[in-house]
Each structure stands twice: as structure tokens, then as C-alpha cells.
Amino acid sequence: MENNTRKKEVKVGQLCQLCHCRKAVMKRPKNLQKLCKECFYHVFETEIHLTIIKEKLFYKGETIAIGASGGKDSTVLASIMKTLNERYNYGLNLVLLSVDEGIVGYRDDSLATVKRNQQQYQMPLEIVSYKDLYNWTMDEIVSCTGVKSSCTYCGVLRRQALDRGAIKLDIHHVVTGHNADDMAETVLMNLLRGDAARIESSVNVTTNSIGSPVKRSKPFKYTYQKEIVLYAHYKKLDYFSTECTYAPEAFRGTARVLLKNLESVRPSCIIDIIHSGGHFKLKPKRIRTNTPKKNIPQNTNNNNKNKHNNNNNTDKEIEIRPDGSVSIVKDGNRCERCGYLSMNKICKACILLQGLEANRPKMIIGESLTSSSDGAAKLSKTLEGLSF
Amino acid sequence: MAELGDICKRCKKKVTTVTSRKDTFCENCFIRFIRGKQRKQMQDDKFKVKFKVKPDHTKLRVLLDFENNEESYVLLDSVISMLMEQSNQGPKAVLGFELIVSVINDSPDFQFDLAKLKNFYGIEELQKLGVSFIEIDCNSFVTDNKFEQLSLDIKKFQTLKIKDDIEDTNIKSYSELLHQAKDKTTREDFSIIVHEDITIKTAVDNKCSIILKSDSMTRMAVTILSDTIRGRGAEIPRHCDNKYIGTFEMMHPLSDILNSEIKTYIKILGIDKLSPSLSVENVNSNLSTKSKTVNDMISEYFQTLEIEYPETVSTVVKIGGKLSNNDENIANLHRCEICKFPIYHDPKQWLEQITVLDHVPPQNEEEKANYQRYLESINNDKEIESSNQTVDDTSVNLCYGCMVTLGVSEVNNLQWPQRPTREEILSEYILDDDE
Ligand SMILES: [Zn+2]
Ligand SMILES: [Zn+2]
Ligand SMILES: [Zn+2]
Ligand SMILES: [Zn+2]
Numbered sequence: 001m002e003n004n005t006r007k008k009e010v011k012v013g014q015l016c017q018l019c020h021c022r023k024a025v026m027k028r029p030k031n032l033q034k035l036c037k038e039c040f041y042h043v044f045e046t047e048i049h050l051t052i053i054k055e056k057l058f059y060k061g062e063t064i065a066i067g068a069s070g071g072k073d074s075t076v077l078a079s080i081m082k083t084l085n086e087r088y089n090y091g092l093n094l095v096l097l098s099v100d101e102g103i104v105g106y107r108d109d110s111l112a113t114v115k116r117n118q119q120q121y122q123m124p125l126e127i128v129s130y131k132d133l134y135n136w137t138m139d140e141i142v143s144c145t146g147v148k149s150s151c152t153y154c155g156v157l158r159r160q161a162l163d164r165g166a167i168k169l170d171i172h173h174v175v176t177g178h179n180a181d182d183m184a185e186t187v188l189m190n191l192l193r194g195d196a197a198r199i200e201s202s203v204n205v206t207t208n209s210i211g212s213p214v215k216r217s218k219p220f221k222y223t224y225q226k227e228i229v230l231y232a233h234y235k236k237l238d239y240f241s242t243e244c245t246y247a248p249e250a251f252r253g254t255a256r257v258l259l260k261n262l263e264s265v266r267p268s269c270i271i272d273i274i275h276s277g278g279h280f281k282l283k284p285k286r287i288r289t290n291t292p293k294k295n296i297p298q299n300t301n302n303n304n305k306n307k308h309n310n311n312n313n314t315d316k317e318i319e320i321r322p323d324g325s326v327s328i329v330k331d332g333n334r335c336e337r338c339g340y341l342s343m344n345k346i347c348k349a350c351i352l353l354q355g356l357e358a359n360r361p362k363m364i365i366g367e368s369l370t371s372s373s374d375g376a377a378k379l380s381k382t383l384e385g386l387s388f
Numbered sequence: 389m390a391e392l393g394d395i396c397k398r399c400k401k402k403v404t405t406v407t408s409r410k411d412t413f414c415e416n417c418f419i420r421f422i423r424g425k426q427r428k429q430m431q432d433d434k435f436k437v438k439f440k441v442k443p444d445h446t447k448l449r450v451l452l453d454f455e456n457n458e459e460s461y462v463l464l465d466s467v468i469s470m471l472m473e474q475s476n477q478g479p480k481a482v483l484g485f486e487l488i489v490s491v492i493n494d495s496p497d498f499q500f501d502l503a504k505l506k507n508f509y510g511i512e513e514l515q516k517l518g519v520s521f522i523e524i525d526c527n528s529f530v531t532d533n534k535f536e537q538l539s540l541d542i543k544k545f546q547t548l549k550i551k552d553d554i555e556d557t558n559i560k561s562y563s564e565l566l567h568q569a570k571d572k573t574t575r576e577d578f579s580i581i582v583h584e585d586i587t588i589k590t591a592v593d594n595k596c597s598i599i600l601k602s603d604s605m606t607r608m609a610v611t612i613l614s615d616t617i618r619g620r621g622a623e624i625p626r627h628c629d630n631k632y633i634g635t636f637e638m639m640h641p642l643s644d645i646l647n648s649e650i651k652t653y654i655k656i657l658g659i660d661k662l663s664p665s666l667s668v669e670n671v672n673s674n675l676s677t678k679s680k681t682v683n684d685m686i687s688e689y690f691q692t693l694e695i696e697y698p699e700t701v702s703t704v705v706k707i708g709g710k711l712s713n714n715d716e717n718i719a720n721l722h723r724c725e726i727c728k729f730p731i732y733h734d735p736k737q738w739l740e741q742i743t744v745l746d747h748v749p750p751q752n753e754e755e756k757a758n759y760q761r762y763l764e765s766i767n768n769d770k771e772i773e774s775s776n777q778t779v780d781d782t783s784v785n786l787c788y789g790c791m792v793t794l795g796v797s798e799v800n801n802l803q804w805p806q807r808p809t810r811e812e813i814l815s816e817y818i819l820d821d822d823e
Contacts, residue, residue, distance in 0.1 A: 010758060012765045018747035020762035021755040031743060031795075038751075043744040050741055191616060194703035196710055222742040251697060258689045261677050262617055265685070266573065268792050269617050271742065275788055276621025279732060283712040 018043070029226035032267060037234055044231055048219050049084050055205045057217050058173070060091035065171045067162050068096040068117065068125070070110030073177030075117060075239035076228050077220065081175065082121050095171060096121075099161045100129035101154060102137025110240040120238065128165035130157055134353055144359050151249040156348045160340055163214045171214075178218040181225040181259070184270045187277035188255045196282060203277035212341045224270060406656075408649055415656045422645055422653050426466040429641040437474040438482040447518075448485040451596035453587045456495040458650050458666055459602035461659050463642055464489060467600070468509060471517040485598075486518040490590045494526040494562060494583055499664045508662060522590060526562040529586050533805035535559060538725065538784065540802065542795040543745065545736040547725065548781040552806065559803050569797035573681045577618070577793045581727045585807060591636075598637045603627070606647035608640065609701040610686045612708040617682055620789035622732050628709045646701065648694070724787035726794075726804055735788035 015036075016024045022036035028043075035043070051057075058064065066081055068074045078096060085092050098114045101107055111127065118125040131137050134157060142150050166174050187202045189195075201207065208215040220228065232239055262269045334340065335347035342348070390397065390412040396404050402414035413421060434448055452467065454460045467487060474483050491500055502521055506514060514520075537551040559565050565582070566575040591599050603611065611627045642650070653659075660666040677685070693700045713732070721730040750756045786794075794802065 009761075012758075012762050015758060015762055016747070018745065019749065019755075019759070020747075021750040021759035036748075038748040042746070042748045046744045046746075047742060050744070054741060187616065188613070191613065191704055191707055192700055194707040196707060199707060199711075254689070254693065254697075258685065261685055262682065264677055265571075265680065266617075266682065266796055268619075268796065269682075272619030272788075272792055273617055273621075275619045275735075275738065276616040279622035279713070280624075281712055282710050 026230060029224045029230070029267060030271065040230070040234070044223070044227060045080060045083060045087075047222060048080055049088060051205065051221055052084065052090075052219055055217075057175075057206065057219065058090055058092055061093075062091075062173060063093040063095065063169075063171050065095045065097040065126075065162075065166045065169065065174045066123075067174055067176040068098045068114045069177075070098070070113035070117070070240040071177070072232050072237075072239045072241065073179055073220065073225075073228055075113070075237050076232050077175065077177040078117055078121055078123070079235065079237055080219070082123070094121075094123050095169060096123050096125040097162060097165050097169070097171075097174065098125065098127045099158050099165065100127055100131070101158065102130050102139055104139055107138075113238060113240040116238055126165055126169055128161050128168070130161065133157075133161055133164060134349070136353065136356060141356060144356055151252070153352055156352055160347075160349045163212075163340070166214045173215045173217065175217045175219055177220055177228075179220040179223050179225050179228055180270050180274060183218070183221055183277070184273040185252070185255055185259055187273050187280075188259065189252060192251070192255060199280050200282055202280065203274050222271065222274070406652055408646070408652065419653065419656060422462070422649055423466045423469055425644045426463070426641045427470060429639065429643060430467075430470070435470075435484045437477050437484050439480050441482050447483075448598070449594065449596040450485045450487050450598045450600060451587070451591040451594060452487060452489045452600045453602065454489050454491045455583075455602060456498040456500070456665055457602065458647075458654055459604045459607060459642055461662065461666065462645075462650050462653050463600060463602040465653075465657065465659060466641070468514075468517065468519060471519065472513075475517060483518055487520070488594050488596055489519065489521045490524060490587060490594075491521060492524045492526055492583060492586050492590075494579055494586075496563075497665060501663060505662055508659075522594065524586060524590060526582070526586065529582060530559060530562050530565050530805065533807060535803045536806045538802045538804055539781070540786075540794055540800055542791070542798070542800075545739045545791060547784050547786050547791075549725070549784045550781055554803065557803050565803075565805075568802055569794070569799055571793075571797040572679065573618070573683075574793045574797040574799070576681045576683060577789070582805075598639060601638060601640050602642060603640050604642045604645050604647050604650055605705050606650075606687075606690060606701050608643055608708065609690060609704040610683060612704050613686045613689075614683050617686070618789050619792050620787075622713050623729060623789075624708050624711050625713045628705070628711070643705070647690075722785040724790050725784040726790040726802075727787060728807070729787055731785055731787045733788075735786070735791050738788070739791075 010023045014023055014034075016022050016039050017033045018035060018039040022038060024034035025037050026035055026040060027033070028035050028040065064081070066074065066078050068078055078094075081092070081094055084090065085094060096114060096118055098111060100111060114125065114127075117123075129137075138150070138154060138157075141153050145153065162174050162176075166172065183203050186198075190199045190202050203221070205219070205221050206215060206217045231237075259270070266272070333342055333344070335342040335350055336345055337350040338347060340347045340349065346354075390404065392404055392407060392412055394404050394412065396402050396412070396414035396417050398417040398420075399414060402416060404412035404414050406413040406415060406418040408418070408421075435450075438445075452460075452464060454464060471483055471487065474481060491502070493500065500523075502523065506521075509519075534553045535557040536549055537554050539548045539550045541547070559568070562582075566578050569575050569578060587599060591597075608627060612624050615621055615624050615627070654666060680688075690701055718730055721732065723729065724731055750759050
């Protein structure tokens with residue numbers, strides 16, 4: 001506090017609504033409570049701690065990779081993980097894991113930030129690049145497919161890149177900076193896209209596909225984006241504030257705008273949507289029979305049930321997708337090309353890359369940019385039907 | 389794709405003037421197309437015309453929940469046309485059902501002209517078809533009910549019932565009931581709860597076993613998103629399934645019809661003459677974001693998607709239809725004091741988990757002094773407060789959605805009608821319950 005506070009007494013009405021002893025300096029975005037800096041830090045950090053404890057996210061001695069992009073979410077995540085690990089004695093080994101997508105001007109600067117974070121937080125840092133993993137940089141991908149579907153590509157490739165980076169370090173748990181706003185957006189997107197495969201798990205803190213060597217967690221599930229920004233601001237954290245140069249996919253963009261408008265009339269709507277998402281349950285699915293295929297469990301959750309009625313081969317389950325295509329699903333299926341865990345024969349990343357390779361010669365020979373981006377759009381449409 | 393102005397491929401006579409779902413129609417065929425969608429939803433035998441009826445046959449009674457919107461006019465028109473068809477099937481034909489149209493004047497801009505409506509279809513014709521109207525004053529809902537006084541501590545996520553059966557309630561009208569909340573969306577929430585209550589009571593009073601809701605596919609999609617956004621995700625299945633509770637059925641005959649098709653239907657048949665409410669186009673878009681309700685914002689959102697992503701509405705309705713709230717334990721769950729819906733998870737516990745309310749204690753003399761001044765200031769208020777408090781306050785349960793909506797409006801005290809749950813209303817009337 002400044003020296004002149006003694007001279008001028010804080011009015012009672014201006015005091016923090018939690019401690020009633022310090023001047024409120026901010027309005028908390030989550031519930032519009034007026035708080036002092038100290039109480040804000042306290043509630044912000046404690047809420048994340050409670051999420052970690054309630055969901056039993058970690059065990060003592062576990063090594064955790066923090067997905068670090070240099071942006072505000074992951075920078076605050078690294079800082080908070082360090083703070084809580086020390087304060088509550090989680091006993092975790094924390095490692096920064098960064099993906100270099102190969103976006104000139106965006107990723108160069110943000111990687112520099114991550115490298116400074118490494119010094120500031122005294123954590124090991126591992127960087128995996130798209131170029132090394134896939135032989136494509138994001139810039140090359142965009143020049144081939146156009147900006148329109150860049151986020152579809154990047155999302156798929158980044159997810160795999162983080163997993164592969166973690167495995168390389170023999171780490172089996174990655175935490176990411178996905179916050180409450182991202183969660184709410186995902187719930188809306190799953191409804192708007194009618195994504196039955198994901199709707200029940202939209203708001204899970206941890207996603208862990210059976211057979212997958214890497215678990216993912218989101219300790220910021222209940223943390224508002226605005227509060228992350230405020231925390232970084234007051235704590236003077238060093239982060240890179242430019243958004244990715246490739247704008248979000250258009251349809252997702254519309255949902256994001258809707259959410260922002262809603263938030264302006266109902267700040268609680270982000271948490272409210274997450275509350276709703278936690279209540280989404282699908283009706284029991286009808287089991288298809290008489291299909292001349294091997295007995296294959298439809299999804300991992302049905303596993304136990306299937307063990308009981310597994311006696312004869314007439315019981316069949318296959319997944320029929322909304323577009324009518326049929327997938328034959330096995331637990332822990334691996335991609336035929338790259339060995340990555342995939343529900344489909346060939347994983348999403350490999351399908352994307354295959355499409356890119358097909359377009360690469362065209363790019364070199366001719367200028368048929370329009371036709372190649374058409375191809376990519378068609379491809380990304382096909383991908384909507386596939387799931388991890 | 390066929391072009392407008394071609395000969396209609398359905399009747400092969402008239403010229404097409406209407407486009408919908410990438411198809412073209414002449415006016416007649418378009419109307420038939422829409423009515424066909426309504427007929428399909430009501431194709432069950434129980435609605436069909438009968439030729440042989442036993443003397444003790446009691447006719448099915450169907451309530452149409454007529455709201456202040458375009459969909460209601462279209463639903464009414466379509467069901468009337470269905471009854472006309474039935475009555476044209478010869479002298480021995482007995483109409484499949486009686487239609488009771490319930491009109492609740494609970495919308496401030498509701499300009500309903502029953503005489504005009506009756507003249508449009510013909511008074512005698514309506515009588516012949518067994519269509520009757522009930523106009524309900526929503527203020528009577530307020531005056532007929534006893535009120536309870538709730539005291540809400542939004543910060544602690546706690547609600548107390550201060551008084552049962554208040555004699556001196558200052559809530560004398562429907563509008564006063566809603567205006568206890570300052571936020572428009574909260575008032576919208578209240579009005580949805582009350583509307584459903586009045587409708588069900590009317591259905592029961594009039595011995596109707598089926599309620600027809602006028603929701604179009606577009607409106608169902610809005611409701612699904614709106615429930616999600618208002619923290620009422622668990623209630624989505626109520627709006628998507630036809631079955632309601634027990635033998636009592638809630639149906640959505642327009643659930644396969646888009647809002648744009650509703651508008652076209654109204655235009656073609658000149659129904660827009662019937663009420664000024666029908667010609668008011670997009671009044672809301674002039675409002676600032678701040679003064680819109682959640683539903684307004686979602687409706688507009690779907691309008692903006694109409695051109696580039698036309699399939700979104702049906703996608704949302706389809707996924708909504710796949711959701712269930714089948715909780716085996718549903719009978720044992722607590723009910724919300726306000727909306728009367730089951731509470732699946734204790735919202736207090738959930739909120740406490742994600743919103744921490746403790747603080748960092750004073751660290752120095754100055755902060756201790758500040759805290760002291762704060763204590764003195766509230767002690768003065770507390771004395772006044774405690775003097776009006778009665779002893780027998782009981783804690784009551786609110787669902788998450790209601791808690792949030794009251795919080796948004798910063799409602800601390802609420803006078804709310806004491807009503808039975810829907811099940812209680814029905815249990816008075818339903819003798820054998822199959823489910
Ligand atoms: Zn404080
Ligand atoms: Zn692969
Ligand atoms: Zn025609
Ligand atoms: Zn409620």
C-alpha cells in the first residue's frame with residue numbers, strides 16, 4: 001500500500017467485500033465482488049487448488065508437463081502450478097513443454113517468452129516442432145490450404161505434438177491452460193455441431209482415452225479468462241499477449257461472439273454453461289445386431305457390459321456416424337501409419353497430412369490455389385465425422 | 389435446383405413462388421407441406437377421425453397453449469385444417485378430438501383479438517369443429533395463490549423461507565410479481581415458470597390429457613441453448629421429448645418446422661391481419677445488447693447463422709433429443725422451491741467448490757482499524773434487520789438455475805406463490821398411472 005493511505009482513510013463502502021479491511025481494487029469478473037488484491041490472489045489460487053484436490057488430479061512424485069505456449073493462460077498456469085506445488089506440498093516434478101508450430105512472427109516471440117519463463121520458474125523446458133514431427137510448418141500448411149481451416153489443422157496437430165513431446169520425456173500427464181471460457185465454448189460448440197461423441201465429456205477436467213499413454217488435465221476449468229488476465233497483470237507475469245495470427249475457424253468464431261455478448265449481460269453464464277454441460281447425459285443407445293462383422297465394443301465405456309454378453313459372435317456393435325459412415329472401433333486402436341492412438345484406422349493427423357502431401361505438388365507446379373483450398377475444405381469436412 | 393417461377397413439381401399446375409430447404413413450392417403445396425409436418429407429429433390413432441364409437445366414448449380433449457407468437461397462429465390454423473378434413477369425411481365421421489385453445493395474456497405486448505380470430509374461421513364452423521377458447525387472466529394466478537416470503541443470501545448460496553402464507557403481500561398483479569426482479573432475463577425465467585404452471589392447471593381443469601406446444605424447430609433450438617446458458621442443462625429433455633409425466637402428454641407438433649417457414653405460412657394465408665403482434669418485425673434488433681434477454685440474443689444468433697450454416701437449428705434439436713435426464717432416483721430428489729424441478733446436484737456445494745469466499749485476514753494496524761470500522765457500520769444495520777426477523781425460518785432448496793437468475797437480479801427478498809408441484813396437481817386427477 002502507498003504511504004498516503006494513512007492520511008486518507010478508506011471509506012467503509014470502498015473496502016474489499018471479503019476481508020473488509022483493505023481497499024477494493026478490482027471487480028471480480030466471476031461474480032462482480034469488489035476485492036482487494038490480496039483476497040483476489042487468495043480466492044483465485046484456492047479455487048484452482050480445490051479443483052486439483054477434488055478431482056484428485058495428481059499423485060505425489062508425479063512428473064507433470066505444463067503445455068506452455070508463452071501466452072497468458074499457460075504462463076499463469078506455470079506460475080500457479082509452481083506456487084501451489086510449493087504451498088500445498090503436491091510433490092510434483094514440473095516440466096515446461098512447448099510446441100513450435102512454425103508460425104513466423106507469432107511463435108518466435110512467444111517461444112522467447114517460454115524460454116524466459118523457464119529461467120523465472122526454474123523448470124526444464126522441452127520444445128517439439130511441427131517441422132520435426134510432421135515435416136510441415138504451420139505457415140507452410142496455411143500457404144497450402146488457405147487460412148480458413150488453419151485452426152482445424154493446428155488443433156489436431158498440436159494435440160498430438162504435445163503427446164509426442166511428453167512421451168519423448170517419458171511423462172504421462174500434461175496440464176493445459178484451458179480455462180472456463182474455453183470449456184463453455186466447447187459445450188456450445190458440441191451442441192451446435194451435434195457432437196454426440198463428445199457431449200457428455202465436454203466439461204471433464206481430465207481426458208484420458210483408454211490405452212492412451214498420456215493423460216490431459218485442465219486445472220483452470222472453473223477459472224475465468226478475464227481473471228487469468230487480471231492475475232497475470234497484478235502479478236506482473238511475463239507473457240506474450242498477441243493472439244495467434246491465424247484467426248479461429250469461422251463457425252467457432254460465431255459461438256465465441258455469442259458467448260462474449262451473453263457474458264456482458266450475465267457474467268455468470270460461463271460457469272452456468274459448465275454447470276449445464278456437467279448434466280448432459282445421452283439416452284441409452286440402441287445396440288445394433290445382425291451385422292456380419294466381428295464382435296467389437298462400441299466404445300470404451302461399454303467395455304464391462306460387453307464382457308458379459310460376449311459368449312457368441314452374433315452380438316455386434318459398430319458405430320454408425322451421423323454422416324452414415326461406419327467405423328469399426330477397438331480399444332486402444334493405433335494409427336496404421338504413425339502408431340498414434342486413434343479410434344480410426346488412420347489418425348486424424350495422418351489424414352490431414354495425407355491431404356497436404358497431395359496438394360504439395362500442385363503448389364509447386366501451378367497456382368491453382370482455389371482448387372487446393374477447396375480440397376482442404378472438403379477434407380476438413382470429412383474430418384468432422386471422425387473422432388479421436 | 390429448381391428455380392422460382394417453374395411449374396410446381398408437386399401439383400404440376402401452379403407456378404412456384406416459395407423457396408424452403410433448397411426446394412421450391414407453389415403456395416398451396418407449401419401450405420400442404422407444412423401441414424403435413426404437423427399431421428406427422430399428430431398421426432397417432434387417438435387423433436384420428438372415428439366412424440364407430442361406443443356410447444360411453446369420451447372424446448379426447450386437447451389443449452393448445454396459445455402464446456403471443458407467430459407459431460401459435462400457425463399451429464392453430466394447421467390443427468383447425470386437420471379437424472376440417474376430418475369433418476369432411478362423411479356424415480358418420482366423428483371428429484378425433486376436441487380442441488381447447490388456452491390464451492394467457494401474460495405478455496406485455498400481447499394484442500389478442502378473439503372476435504377477429506373467430507370471424508376469420510367462422511363462429512359456426514369453429515363450433516362444428518369442436519374448437520373452444522379459454523381466455524385466462526394471468527393476474528388471477530397471482531390473486532388465487534397464497535404467497536410465501538423467501539429471503540435469499542446469494543453470497544452464501546442460501547435461501548430461507550421467512551413466512552408461509554403471507555396475508556399482507558404487496559404483490560397484487562402479475563406484473564408486480566415479475567418486477568421483483570430487475571433483470572429482463574430473470575423476469576423471462578419467472579414468466580416461463582408461471583406460464584407452464586397456468587397451462588398445466590388449465591389443462592387439468594378442462595380435463596385435457598394432451599397439451600400442444602407451439603414451439604417450432606427454431607424455437608426448440610433456442611430453448612436448448614437457452615437452458616444450457618442459464619445453467620438448466622438438465623431440463624433440456626423436458627423440451628425435446630413428447631412424454632411429460634404420467635399419462636399426461638406435452639407435444640410439439642411444429643417441431644420440424646423452421647421459423648422462416650412459419651413466417652411464410654402466415655403471409656400466404658393472410659393470418660398477419662389477425663393481430664398487430666404479428667406484423668412487428670424484429671423490434672429487438674434495435675435494442676442494445678444490455679437490454680436483450682438471453683433468449684433474444686440466441687434467437688438473433690440463429691438468424692445470423694441461417695444463410696451460411698442453415699443446418700445448425702436441426703443439428704441442435706437433434707442432439708437435444710438425444711439427451712436424457714433419466715435419474716432412477718428422480719422421485720427422491722429435492723424440488724426447487726421456485727421452479728419445482730428436481731435438483732440433481734446440490735448447487736450450494738458445487739458453487740462453494742468453485743467460488744471461494746474466505747479472505748486474507750488483516751495484516752497490520754491500519755487494516756485492523758479498517759475492519760473495526762466495518763464492524764461498527766454493519767452492527768447498526770444488523771439491529772434493524774434482526775428486529776423484523778421471525779424465529780421459524782426454514783432453509784429451502786433452490787435449483788442452480790433459479791439461484792443464478794435471482795443472483796443476476798440481486799433479489800434478496802422474493803414473494804413467490806406457494807404452488808404444488810406439477811406431479812401434485814396431476815395426482816389429484818390421475819387415477820391410474822401407467823408409468
Ligand atoms: Zn480483501
Ligand atoms: Zn497417424
Ligand atoms: Zn404445387
Ligand atoms: Zn428452480
